[in-house]
Amino acid sequence: MLRQLLQVVVWTLGIYAVLWVATLLVWPPEAAPRNVDATRGQHSVYGSDIREVVYSLPGFCQKLSSRPDVRRIIVLGSSSAKAYRPDILRSRLGADEVDNLETDGSNISQIRQLVTDLRTETARGSLKSVLFVLVTNYILFVSNKDKWHGGFTYYEAEKVRHGLYTGEANGITPVIGPRLMRFAVEALRPVFALDTLLGLSDGIGVELVRRFWSHPKVDVEFVRMLKRRFPQAQQSEFGEEQFIELDRLIREIRASGGDIMFVEQPIEAFERTSLPIHSEYWTKMVRFAKEHDVVLVDMSESAGDKEFSDPLHGKESVWPEWTERLASALRGLASGLVAEENKGARCHSEPLDVQKAVHSVGASARLDRDENTRNAETPFEGLIDCVSGHRE
Amino acid sequence: MMFTSLSFVLFAALVVVCINMAPGRLGNQLAYGSANAAFLLLFLGRVEAILLVGFALWGFLILRYVPSKWGALGLAVTLALFIWLKKYQLIPAGLRLEHLPTIVGLSYVLFRVLHLIVDKLQEAREPMSLSRYLNYTLCCFTLIAGPFQDLKSHDHSIAGQAGRDLIGPLSRICDGFLKAAVFAPVLLDWQVTIRSYALAKAYTTPPVAFDRFMINLGNWLNSHLGSQSAMFVAIEVLASILYLVFLYLNFSGYTDIVIGWAGLCGLQLPENFNYPILANDVLDFWNRWHMSMTNWFKTYVFTPTLKNLTMRRPRAESAFANTACAFFLTFLLMGLWHGPGWPFAACGMLLAAAAVLNHSYKTALRLWIDKQKAKELRSSWWYQVCAAGLTFTFLAVVVSPFWISEGDYFRLLTGSVGTPVVVLLALCVGVGVIVASVRRIWMLFVSAGERFGRLSLPRVALIGAKVNILFLGLLVNYRSLPDFVYKGF
Numbered sequence: 001m002l003r004q005l006l007q008v009v010v011w012t013l014g015i016y017a018v019l020w021v022a023t024l025l026v027w028p029p030e031a032a033p034r035n036v037d038a039t040r041g042q043h044s045v046y047g048s049d050i051r052e053v054v055y056s057l058p059g060f061c062q063k064l065s066s067r068p069d070v071r072r073i074i075v076l077g078s079s080s081a082k083a084y085r086p087d088i089l090r091s092r093l094g095a096d097e098v099d100n101l102e103t104d105g106s107n108i109s110q111i112r113q114l115v116t117d118l119r120t121e122t123a124r125g126s127l128k129s130v131l132f133v134l135v136t137n138y139i140l141f142v143s144n145k146d147k148w149h150g151g152f153t154y155y156e157a158e159k160v161r162h163g164l165y166t167g168e169a170n171g172i173t174p175v176i177g178p179r180l181m182r183f184a185v186e187a188l189r190p191v192f193a194l195d196t197l198l199g200l201s202d203g204i205g206v207e208l209v210r211r212f213w214s215h216p217k218v219d220v221e222f223v224r225m226l227k228r229r230f231p232q233a234q235q236s237e238f239g240e241e242q243f244i245e246l247d248r249l250i251r252e253i254r255a256s257g258g259d260i261m262f263v264e265q266p267i268e269a270f271e272r273t274s275l276p277i278h279s280e281y282w283t284k285m286v287r288f289a290k291e292h293d294v295v296l297v298d299m300s301e302s303a304g305d306k307e308f309s310d311p312l313h314g315k316e317s318v319w320p321e322w323t324e325r326l327a328s329a330l331r332g333l334a335s336g337l338v339a340e341e342n343k344g345a346r347c348h349s350e351p352l353d354v355q356k357a358v359h360s361v362g363a364s365a366r367l368d369r370d371e372n373t374r375n376a377e378t379p380f381e382g383l384i385d386c387v388s389g390h391r392e
Numbered sequence: 393m394m395f396t397s398l399s400f401v402l403f404a405a406l407v408v409v410c411i412n413m414a415p416g417r418l419g420n421q422l423a424y425g426s427a428n429a430a431f432l433l434l435f436l437g438r439v440e441a442i443l444l445v446g447f448a449l450w451g452f453l454i455l456r457y458v459p460s461k462w463g464a465l466g467l468a469v470t471l472a473l474f475i476w477l478k479k480y481q482l483i484p485a486g487l488r489l490e491h492l493p494t495i496v497g498l499s500y501v502l503f504r505v506l507h508l509i510v511d512k513l514q515e516a517r518e519p520m521s522l523s524r525y526l527n528y529t530l531c532c533f534t535l536i537a538g539p540f541q542d543l544k545s546h547d548h549s550i551a552g553q554a555g556r557d558l559i560g561p562l563s564r565i566c567d568g569f570l571k572a573a574v575f576a577p578v579l580l581d582w583q584v585t586i587r588s589y590a591l592a593k594a595y596t597t598p599p600v601a602f603d604r605f606m607i608n609l610g611n612w613l614n615s616h617l618g619s620q621s622a623m624f625v626a627i628e629v630l631a632s633i634l635y636l637v638f639l640y641l642n643f644s645g646y647t648d649i650v651i652g653w654a655g656l657c658g659l660q661l662p663e664n665f666n667y668p669i670l671a672n673d674v675l676d677f678w679n680r681w682h683m684s685m686t687n688w689f690k691t692y693v694f695t696p697t698l699k700n701l702t703m704r705r706p707r708a709e710s711a712f713a714n715t716a717c718a719f720f721l722t723f724l725l726m727g728l729w730h731g732p733g734w735p736f737a738a739c740g741m742l743l744a745a746a747a748v749l750n751h752s753y754k755t756a757l758r759l760w761i762d763k764q765k766a767k768e769l770r771s772s773w774w775y776q777v778c779a780a781g782l783t784f785t786f787l788a789v790v791v792s793p794f795w796i797s798e799g800d801y802f803r804l805l806t807g808s809v810g811t812p813v814v815v816l817l818a819l820c821v822g823v824g825v826i827v828a829s830v831r832r833i834w835m836l837f838v839s840a841g842e843r844f845g846r847l848s849l850p851r852v853a854l855i856g857a858k859v860n861i862l863f864l865g866l867l868v869n870y871r872s873l874p875d876f877v878y879k880g881f
Contacts, residue, residue, distance in 0.1 A: 001412070004558040004852065011856030019860065163870035191867045198868065205601025213608050 019190040027193065035090075036060050036099040039082045045189055047196030049082065050103045054158045055192070057117060058181040060099070064130075065123035070096045071380050076114070077135030078106035080265050080312050083319040084135065084326055092327035093334075094378030095131075102135070103155050107142050108242040110153040112249040113170075119256045121178055128257030131384055134249075135265050136296075137312060138281035141242040162191050243288055250292055259387045261295040263326060266303035268311040295387050297329055334382030395536075395646055396573040396873045403434060404653050407532070411657040424527050424550065431532035440495050443477060447498060448529045451505030455512055456519060463513040470509065474502050480732040497535045499729055499881050503688055504529045507542060510692055533654040537878035539647060539664040539684035549660040559851045561655030564648050566858035572645025573873050574865035579638035580874050586631045622815055625807040628800070629819050632788035633826075635795050639877055640668060643682070646876050669831060672770065672779040673754075674746040677787060685726070694722040715751060720744040730881050735793035735801045742790045773828065780831075781824020785816075788823075794877065 027045035041052025064072075073095045075084050081102035090098040103110055111134065119127065144150075148169070152160065156172050159165040164184055165172045176184055253260045264285070272278055289296035302325050307318040314322050394400060407427040414423035432441045450473060454466035477495060479488050508525075528546050541549075586606050610627065617623045647664040654661045664684050671677035678686045701714040720741065727740020757766055769775050789808060793801050808816070 001556070001558045007850070007852040008558070008562065008855050008859070011850070011852045012859045013856075015853075015856045015860045016863070019864075161870060162867050188867065191864055194864050194868045202601045206604055209601055209604045209608065213605070 016190065019193075020187075023189040023193040027189075027196075035086050035097050036101060037086050038100050038102045045192045045196060047192070047199050048104070048158075049079070050105075050154055050158050051192070053101050053103055053114070054155065055185045057121070058178060058185060061118065061121040061126075061178065062182065064118070064126040068123070068126045069129055071378075071384075072096060072130045073098045073133055073380070074118075074130055075100040075102065075133050075135060076111050077102045077265070078111075078137070078140060079104045080137060080314070081135035083265075083314045083322045084133075085319055085323045088320060088323040089327055092324070093330060093380045093383065095380040105147075105154050106140060107144065107147050107153075108140050108245040108249065109144050109147075110155045111140070112245050112252070113153060113155050115249055115252055119252050122256075125257060127253070130258040131380070131387060132253055132258055132260040134260060134262050136262050136285065137265050137267060138275075138278055139312065141281060143241050161195070162188055164188070243284065246288065247292065250294060259384060261297065261383075261387045262289055264296065264298045264300045265312075266299050266301070266307070266314065266322065268305050268308050270305075271311045272300055295333070297326075297333065299326060299329065302329075330383055331379045333386055334379040394873065395649060395876050396569065399434075403430070407431075408653070408656040420550075421523060421527065424531075425523060428527060428530045428532045428535075431535065432530065435536070436496055437493055440493050443492070443495050444497055444501060445526075445530070447473065447477065447495075448501055448505065448526060451501075451508065451529065452522060452525050454505075455508055455525070460513055463509060467506065467509050467513070470502075470505060474498065478732050480728075481734065494880065496879050497537075500535065500538050500540065501529055503538070503540050503685075504543075506692065507540075507688070511543075533650045533657075533659060533661060536650075537643070537646060537876065537881070538682075539651075539662050540688050541662055541684070545660075545662070549658075556658075558656065559855065561652040563851065563855050563858065564652030564655065566652075566855055566862060568645045568648030568650075568652060569862050570645070570858060570865065571641040571648065572876070574862060576638050576641035576645060577871070577874055579634055579641060583631050583634040583638060586627060586634060617815060619810075621803075621807040622811045625804060625811045626815065626819060628792070628796070628804050628807075629785060629789060629823075632792045633784060633823055636784065636788045636791065638874075639791075639794065640665070640681075642874065642877050646878065669827060669834065671783060672776060673783055674743065674750045674787065675754075677783060678747075685729075689722050689726055693725055694718050697721050712752070716748045719747045719751070723747060731793065733793070733798060735798050738801075738805070739790050739793050746786060746790070776831075777821065777824035777828045779824070780827040781820035781822070784827055785820045785823045 023045055027043075029044075030040075033040070036053065036056045038049040038053050041047065041049045044052055046052045046055055071094075073089060073093065075081055075086070075089070075098070079102060082100065084100060086098035086100050089095070101114060103114060115132070144153075147153075150169070151157075152169050152172075156165075156169060159172050160167070163175065164181065165174050167173050174181055250260055262285075264282075267278075286296065288294075299322075303314060303318070303322065307314055307321075309315045407423075407430075411420065411423045411427065414420045432444065436444065451470060454463075454470060458466040476483060476487070476489065477492070477498060479490065479492070508529075524547075527550070528543055531541075531546070534541060582602060585603055609630075610623075613623050613626050617626060644665045651661045651663070662684050664682055666680040666683060668677055668680040671680050698714055698718040701717055702711075705714060723744035724737060724740040727736045727738070727743065730736050730739070761769070770779075789804060792804060796804070
């Protein structure tokens with residue numbers, strides 16, 4: 001019996017090893033990737049942006065802990081933040097590393113969960129050289145009730161999906177220690193691969209159903225469902241809960257020694273000008289940034305309507321352009337030559353008005369520091385000086 | 393502890409090791425006894441375990457100390473005790489033990505206790521020891537939901553040597569886990585999807601392909617059926633069909649697990665399923681589904697009742713009425729055995745009516761056409777579509793008290809009566825086409841499996857592959873698995 005048992009174990013492990021190697025061949029891992037870029041998930045074994053973030057996190061946290069002095073920018077936000085390409089930002093801003101940890105379908109709570117993980121799973125002081133750039137828009141402020149219906153956020157759902165984490169909503173914990181987690185993630189490649197393949201087949205299924213048996217009510221209902229998630233459908237005061245979460249997020253980052261700034265993302269003119277909810281949101285956002293001494297860079301008018309694939313997302317072809325504009329705005333902010341820098345920025349409607357937003361949250365603080373920031377070694381340091389000096 | 397949990401796997405492995413290492417017959421009995429006791433303590437709450445053991449001991453007292461002439465009374469009191477503990481609705485509210493938990497395994501212990509008492513009444517049997525009695529009635533392999541095994545075959549198989557072959561039982565266990573833990577939850581998800589997406593107007597998550605299909609179907613039915621009642625019936629029928637498949641995977645998966653587990657300990661348990669999807673009529677279905685229960689009812693209710701009635705009314709004209717009465721009594725008890733409420737009684741009566749109709753049809757067919765023609769008819773595609781469609785649609789609707797509320801069951805039954813015949817027929821044909829197609833695909837799989845078997849690949853390789861599928865299937869969407877449904881009966 002023991003011999004038979006041994007044979008079974010050997011065959012089982014052998015077959016698993018073959019599957020594991022097969023996943024390596026189909027989805028070859030990048031040799032020592034410089035950074036974490038959520039968009040890589042579309043082509044990796046994880047199959048999606050959010051899973052790329054979730055399963056890159058154990059390794060990323062170890063990297064942060066072992067190299068706390070690396071000057072790093074971490075882009076946070078929902079799917080629209082994927083437009084900001086890390087490579088371009090790194091070269092333009094002189095940071096050592098830029099990571100894009102956007103998580104699809106986020107609200108502030110979900111982003112805060114990610115930041116909490118970064119803080120708790122890294123050694124003390126690991127985030128002291130990190131500047132978090134939170135890409136904001138009004139959709140981030142949908143309440144948890146409307147967004148998650150009292151259940152897991154997408155980020156949590158992905159964490160618990162394969163059994164490496166466990167717990168209830170807002171209380172997810174890993175089932176193994178952080179050191180082993182990296183190896184467990186690697187070991188589960190066949191599981192990720194199967195999930196990715198199932199996702200692909202479902203995508204094909206959706207397409208087939210849509211093509212061969214489309215019922216107009218389906219899309220009407222779907223749009224209705226999406227609208228129910230929008231803040232204006234809540235009939236309540238605009239997203240107070242999420243501003244509390246944002247406050248918590250800022251506190252967490254600052255407590256860990258890091259800095260944060262907001263970048264209001266480009267949105268279509270109609271959304272910006274015709275939705276009452278947007279102006280209500282913007283007023284609150286500016287007030288919030290001022291109260292919390294956070295630099296808020298307004299990029300909302302920096303793109304023309306033709307650059308959008310939908311009201312909130314830029315076409316993939318314009319992502320480098322958008323990143324250049326952001327880099328340019330941030331360089332301007334860092335050097336204190338905001339107005340001059342932005343005169344050269346290519347904008348669809350009007351010149352990029354970074355200064356307006358910065359002014360609105362307390363330009364005097366920034367202007368007082370112009371001399372210092374001009375003397376900074378790189379735009380990154382100037383930016384850090386500006387962001388941290390802003391709240392001093 | 394759930395059957396699909398890691399703690400159960402560890403417990404089962406420990407039992408296998410203990411039983412296989414136990415020296416001699418006495419050691420073997422002791423190991424079985426310890427396994428049974430540990431199982432009771434781990435699977436049932438303290439109160440449940442005490443009540444279950446108490447009920448089994450009551451049966452022992454009847455067997456041991458009540459003389460045969462009072463046996464019938466003992467039988468009646470045992471049944472009354474069962475009804476009381478099961479909290480049947482016919483018990484006055486004041487006497488019902490509402491605060492007591494549901495005693496898992498009670499119905500199956502009743503099977504064994506009644507089997508022993510009835511057999512004692514029919515044939516003089518030597519008195520059995522308490523340990524042998526408890527090892528039989530509270531056998532951990534079959535305590536929760538069978539399969540039912542009579543004392544003779546239980547004794548015969550337990551007296552055999554401990555398990556020597558690991559591969560066969562292990563393969564069976566893998567099959568069971570694959571069915572119960574990987575495929576059954578998917579079916580349950582689909583079943584929930586049908587109800588929530590097709591019936592509900594609003595949904596809360598972006599629809600995946602199957603959801604979209606169901607939304608389309610719901611909208612299409614809504615615009616073509618006209619009445620909400622017909623819409624409700626159509627959707628509930630589809631959901632019930634899926635539930636039936638889920639139930640099969642859940643129950644037969646459990647059966648595979650316990651048969652494999654017992655096999656590792658050298659105990660051979662009877663089979664409980666024989667490809668129910670191949671059934672073309674209701675009677676055939678019951679010969680393929682939960683076979684050990686069907687056989688028990690056949691042995692202890694149907695056959696004695698029919699025998700008794702035939703003795704009282706031996707004329708040929710009474711044969712139909714005698715059979716019908718036997719069917720109604722059997723299926724009524726079968727329904728009530730599953731649950732204490734009126735829906736289960738209604739379910740039993742409807743099944744009995746179907747069985748009587750089915751029996752009459754078979755008799756009539758024998759009179760109308762010869763055997764060869766009947767065989768040709770039965771093997772034709774359209775006959776199979778119609779027969780399977782009718783059988784499975786009916787069964788799915790009738791057994792739906794397993795998963796829907798009393799109110800919904802009532803609405804479904806009354807709605808079915810009011811639904812246009814065309815809609816019902818279309819549903820039956822649709823279900824029949826699906827079942828017949830699945831059968832064809834299944835046969836292709838079987839022949840491919842046979843060809844694969846001829847490749848003489850090591851059986852261990854197949855188990856290795858199954859374990860991998862199980863591992864991937866469990867982790868690809870790790871979640872709490874649905875519990876074993878028959879545990880509730």
